Amino acid sequence: MEFRKGEGYMAWFERALLRTVLGGVVVMSLIAQGCAPVGPQYTAPENKVPERWHAQETGPFEAANLSEAVLAQWWKTFDDPILTEVESRVLQANRDLKVAVARVREARAVLGTQRADLFPSLNAAGQALRQRTSAHGTASRAMETGFYRAGFDAGWELDLFGGTRRAVEAALADWEAAQAAHDAVRASLMAEAALAYVELRTFQERLDLTRRNIAVQEETYELNLSRYEAGLIDELPVQQSLYNLEHTRAAVAPLEAGLEAAKNRLAVLAGKEPGTLEKVLGESRPIPSVPPRVAVGIPAEALRNRPDIRLAERNLAAATARIGQASAELYPKFRLVGTIGLESLRAPDLLEWASRFWTIGPAVQWRLFDAGKIRQTIEVRTAQQEQALLRYESTLLNALEEVENTLVAFAKEQRRLEQLNKAVEAAQKAAFRAGDRYQAGLVDFTDVLDAQRTLQNFQDERAQSRGAVTANLIRLYKALGGGWQPSTSANP
Numbered sequence: 232m233e234f235r236k237g238e239g240y241m242a243w244f245e246r247a248l249l250r251t252v253l254g255g256v257v258v259m260s261l262i263a264q265g266c267a268p269v270g271p272q273y274t275a276p277e278n279k280v281p282e283r284w285h286a287q288e289t290g291p292f293e294a295a296n297l298s299e300a301v302l303a304q305w306w307k308t309f310d311d312p313i314l315t316e317v318e319s320r321v322l323q324a325n326r327d328l329k330v331a332v333a334r335v336r337e338a339r340a341v342l343g344t345q346r347a348d349l350f351p352s353l354n355a356a357g358q359a360l361r362q363r364t365s366a367h368g369t370a371s372r373a374m375e376t377g378f379y380r381a382g383f384d385a386g387w388e389l390d391l392f393g394g395t396r397r398a399v400e401a402a403l404a405d406w407e408a409a410q411a412a413h414d415a416v417r418a419s420l421m422a423e424a425a426l427a428y429v430e431l432r433t434f435q436e437r438l439d440l441t442r443r444n445i446a447v448q449e450e451t452y453e454l455n456l457s458r459y460e461a462g463l464i465d466e467l468p469v470q471q472s473l474y475n476l477e478h479t480r481a482a483v484a485p486l487e488a489g490l491e492a493a494k495n496r497l498a499v500l501a502g503k504e505p506g507t508l509e510k511v512l513g514e515s516r517p518i519p520s521v522p523p524r525v526a527v528g529i530p531a532e533a534l535r536n537r538p539d540i541r542l543a544e545r546n547l548a549a550a551t552a553r554i555g556q557a558s559a560e561l562y563p564k565f566r567l568v569g570t571i572g573l574e575s576l577r578a579p580d581l582l583e584w585a586s587r588f589w590t591i592g593p594a595v596q597w598r599l600f601d602a603g604k605i606r607q608t609i610e611v612r613t614a615q616q617e618q619a620l621l622r623y624e625s626t627l628l629n630a631l632e633e634v635e636n637t638l639v640a641f642a643k644e645q646r647r648l649e650q651l652n653k654a655v656e657a658a659q660k661a662a663f664r665a666g667d668r669y670q671a672g673l674v675d676f677t678d679v680l681d682a683q684r685t686l687q688n689f690q691d692e693r694a695q696s697r698g699a700v701t702a703n704l705i706r707l708y709k710a711l712g713g714g715w716q717p718s719t720s721a722n723p
Contacts, residue, residue, distance in 0.1 A: 345395070356572075
């Protein structure tokens, strides 16, 4: 290095040492970045899934894939504006969804703290002290002295063996897992809100049917009563029509209770107090109808869409990275440390060039004996990775099972609904015929009672089946990975 004219040897030495150290920092940094981190390198597991759904032939299903837009907001396929409004309210104000958003922010912040360990740290410090010694102490007389100091402390741990990089890798996977968990919460909430909405509409339809049956049975009771008072019939048909009427009236209370519970559930899901959605949900509307054909795609596509599988896979990636993080503790740690500042016993001299001081140099630390603690930690992390892999495989199998079961349930319930439609039609004709024959005196009132009860039961079963068909389609959309949409935010 060139010696500058007029420069003291100490200043020249300081400048040369500083440049040497800075060059060493750059070289060591490049070496650290070039070294492969210790521990296993993560590769996503291969998914061996069938090429098509086993239950696809059981119902009105198409192999075509749902578009991302349709899958993200599948509830719009029902063409029900009230359902769409309810889902929008849930997205805006649900507390569980807000908790999931906060967890994503937390994971992003943790990732930021891990990344910060890759860079040097710099601290500023200053002191201004006055001290008086005792006249009766070790000194022969009392003295007052001052001490003034200001400077910077710097440190940088060189990530030669990749422990910090593995920690960052794990934190990044945790952040991505938090995003997947948020998507899973959203998908579940969308399905739960839609199921509660269908339950509400089902209760409304069942109530309407029950009230219509009550009106018919009231007419029957009044007719029997008038005929009894006229001496045309005995008291038995009157009492039979009365207990049939009261039994039907007794069915109203539990249906109303179920209806109110569904309303309250929807209000809470939307972040509101129970009873606050009465204006939106109070009017009776039909159960949302299902489309004639449903696109279900292929298993591989559905599994890519499901956030619970992405969550399990990201947890596996994080567990793998933590093995390397633990393995790095077997190796020495290298740090570059330095201090620069000003120091003086008198305040006026603090800013003079002669008051400067500095220290700089490498430091190494290597744990030589810990009774096997590090290796046991590595064993812990390895066992946790094995558990994460098994959980991932279990999640995959459960997802396939859920889709297959939902496909079967949807198709079979549609078949049941078709049969119930025929049963209701036949029961209506039977009730009409029984009433005519009773009026003509050809049969007793027991036949009328049986026909009315059978018709009422079939109508109620059909209403529940309609709700079940729609509910099963909702569960199918959720099982196929619907109800969330990819985040548009950049990686942290």
